[in-house]
Amino acid sequence: MSRATREAYRDxxxxxxxxxPELMCLDSDTGLFTADxxxxxxxxxxxxxxxxxxxxxxxxxxxxxxxxPFVNTMAAFATSRALEAIKIxxxxxxxxxxxxxxxxxxxxxxLGPTHQALEDLAVMRALPGMTxxxxxxxxxxEAFVAxxxxxxxxxxxxxxRKATPPLPAGPPPVIGQAQTLRQGGDVVLASCGPYPVLACxxxxxxxxxxxxxxxxxxxxxxxxxxxxxxTAAARPADLVVTLEEHWRGGGLGGAVAETLAxxxxxxxxxxxxxxxxxxxxxSQEHLVAHYDLTAERVVRTVRTALDTAARPGRSxxxxxxx
Amino acid sequence: xxxxxxxxxxxxxxxxxxxxxIRRHVVDMCAGPEGGHLGGGLSCTDxxxxxxxxxxxxxxxxxxxxxxxxxxLSKGHAALALYATLAERGFxxxxxxxGFGRPGSRLMGHPVRAVPGVELPTGSLGHGLALGCGxxxxxxxxxxxxxxxxxxxxxxxxxxxxxxAAIAAATLRLDRLVAVVDCNGLQLTGATEGIAPMEPLAxxxxxFGWSVREADGHDPALLAEHLAAAPWEPGKPSxxxxxxxxxxxxxxxxxxxxxxxxxxxxxxxxxxxNALRATEAGG
Numbered sequence: 001m002s003r004a005t006r007e008a009y010r011d012x013x014x015x016x017x018x019x020x021p022e023l024m025c026l027d028s029d030t031g032l033f034t035a036d037x038x039x040x041x042x043x044x045x046x047x048x049x050x051x052x053x054x055x056x057x058x059x060x061x062x063x064x065x066x067x068x069p070f071v072n073t074m075a076a077f078a079t080s081r082a083l084e085a086i087k088i089x090x091x092x093x094x095x096x097x098x099x100x101x102x103x104x105x106x107x108x109x110x111l112g113p114t115h116q117a118l119e120d121l122a123v124m125r126a127l128p129g130m131t132x133x134x135x136x137x138x139x140x141x142e143a144f145v146a147x148x149x150x151x152x153x154x155x156x157x158x159x160x161r162k163a164t165p166p167l168p169a170g171p172p173p174v175i176g177q178a179q180t181l182r183q184g185g186d187v188v189l190a191s192c193g194p195y196p197v198l199a200c201x202x203x204x205x206x207x208x209x210x211x212x213x214x215x216x217x218x219x220x221x222x223x224x225x226x227x228x229x230x231t232a233a234a235r236p237a238d239l240v241v242t243l244e245e246h247w248r249g250g251g252l253g254g255a256v257a258e259t260l261a262x263x264x265x266x267x268x269x270x271x272x273x274x275x276x277x278x279x280x281x282x283s284q285e286h287l288v289a290h291y292d293l294t295a296e297r298v299v300r301t302v303r304t305a306l307d308t309a310a311r312p313g314r315s316x317x318x319x320x321x322x
Numbered sequence: 323x324x325x326x327x328x329x330x331x332x333x334x335x336x337x338x339x340x341x342x343x344i345r346r347h348v349v350d351m352c353a354g355p356e357g358g359h360l361g362g363g364l365s366c367t368d369x370x371x372x373x374x375x376x377x378x379x380x381x382x383x384x385x386x387x388x389x390x391x392x393x394x395l396s397k398g399h400a401a402l403a404l405y406a407t408l409a410e411r412g413f414x415x416x417x418x419x420x421g422f423g424r425p426g427s428r429l430m431g432h433p434v435r436a437v438p439g440v441e442l443p444t445g446s447l448g449h450g451l452a453l454g455c456g457x458x459x460x461x462x463x464x465x466x467x468x469x470x471x472x473x474x475x476x477x478x479x480x481x482x483x484x485x486x487a488a489i490a491a492a493t494l495r496l497d498r499l500v501a502v503v504d505c506n507g508l509q510l511t512g513a514t515e516g517i518a519p520m521e522p523l524a525x526x527x528x529x530f531g532w533s534v535r536e537a538d539g540h541d542p543a544l545l546a547e548h549l550a551a552a553p554w555e556p557g558k559p560s561x562x563x564x565x566x567x568x569x570x571x572x573x574x575x576x577x578x579x580x581x582x583x584x585x586x587x588x589x590x591x592x593x594x595x596n597a598l599r600a601t602e603a604g605g
Binding site for chain 2: 024048053058060062063066092
């Protein structure tokens with residue numbers, strides 16, 4: 001069933017608050033938690049108003065005193081406006097603050113570029129000790145919220161806004177472990193977030209029809225990146241394609257390219273939002289299609305790239321190219 | 323104040339004598355290879371003395387006691403004064419102060435957590451009050467009577483995040499939170515009032531819902547009296563506006579923006595120590 005990851009987070013957190021008195025929910029007037037939710041959470045819920053820098057500072061102060069705050073804000077404000085507080089007050093001190101950032105990527109849709117976060121993954125994964133995850137559906141969100149209880153340091157979780165489809169059943173989502181959703185020796189399709197992962201799965205089906213077998217990785221954890229799974233998948237492959245709702249620089253594509261350049265050199269093509277601010281109104285689905293972050297694009301990219309991908313020392317894929 | 327603290331204070335001498343020792347350390351540190359934030363270090367020395375030698379319930383032998391009072395130097399560039407105070411209070415050996423600014427020392431130009439007694443690193447301005455709110459909230463949730471103190475610079479009040487935190491503290495009725503503004507009237511390039519005026523400061527804080535007092539920032543006993551008595555109004559956070567002089571104790575630098583960051587030459591180092599001695603002798 002389609003469900004918003006931000007709602008999945010809220011519904012997963014509320015019962016945990018009751019069981020774990022050290023957990024706090026610090027809000028910045030996001031409206032995600034209703035008055036009823038707040039009443040149920042009692043003193044463990046606080047709405048600190050529209051003041052994201054203060055939100056991060058208060059969370060850090062509480063975490064330094066043994067509390068574990070979940071802070072609610074939009075990804076755009078968390079990672080740009082409050083970045084210094086996250087860097088200095090939270091990451092530098094390795095404090096267990098959970099930054100629950102909604103409206104990630106293009107999820108803000110029609111709200112426009114002020115509310116879209118297309119740099120957040122680059123920014124957050126640059127911070128030492130920060131765990132960065134992008135759940136691809138509601139079930140993964142619930143799993144990550146539960147797993148965060150055992151995480152000693154800071155955590156950034158990129159959430160969506162509206163309902164997005166669930167992933168097909170696969171290996172259980174575990175922070176730090178890439179999920180191999182499909183195995184194939186020719187290309188690796190690596191992505192994160194609801195629409196990109198589904199697009200890669202669909203692309204793999206189409207590619208199989210062309211005789212190209214794809215490994216599909218859901219790399220929901222950008223930091224620490226599961227380099228073992230990634231390099232093992234890339235070893236036999238002639239091409240790695242990344243797809244994400246993020247500007248092309250610095251996000252998942254950046255993380256994958258950096259890792260493979262050092263460990264398993266193979267051609268990497270990064271697909272993402274082009275180097276521009278969104279210039280038109282549209283839902284998340286509309287903008288995803290507008291910027292061609294689609295299965296068709298992945299298929300096209302793979303077929304074009306494999307035409308030229310054969311390199312010395314590797315068994316090329318030329319036999320698959322018509 | 324606990325009996326333990328009274329005993330230690332008697333052993334160490336009066337607050338003025340402690341402050342004088344701290345000032346000498348600050349001056350010495352500014353004679354090191356990197357120099358230091360001399361003016362702002364000397365303007366807040368008496369506040370730090372009042373806090374660490376009379377007000378704060380802290381124990382250098384148990385720096386992580388969960389029920390301790392917590393202090394944050396939000397104006398982190400005054401780190402050298404904090405280090406000198408912590409060393410005099412017994413958090414680490416006074417001899418270590420000689421390493422300030424020298425390669426390999428943990429005494430960086432802004433406070434870092436590696437230094438015993440430093441609660442959290444500070445230095446980028448405008449962070450301390452929000453952190454202090456977090457301390458105070460956590461103490462409240464834990465049912466602890468501990469108080470949280472934050473020392474801000476008056477130039478620092480130009481950072482909007484200070485006022486975000488001021489709103490939060492008053493709204494949350496954090497009356498175990500106490501702020502002190504080291505109001506020396508100067509920032510790096512000139513008079514604070516000429517660059518981004520904040521007066522009438524007391525009225526501004528009051529309008530944000532804080533309980534406000536003003537005091538001579540160079541009278542540690544008086545400062546201690548005010549700070550020990552906080553909260554001054556139930557349900558309200560307290561802010562003490564300490565009227566201070568940048569570079570206090572050094573007539574050739576006092577009240578001048580040039581005192582902001584100084585590397586003292588050997589000649590000026592002697593001159594500064596002589597000036598401190600003269601000031602102390604003159605009472």
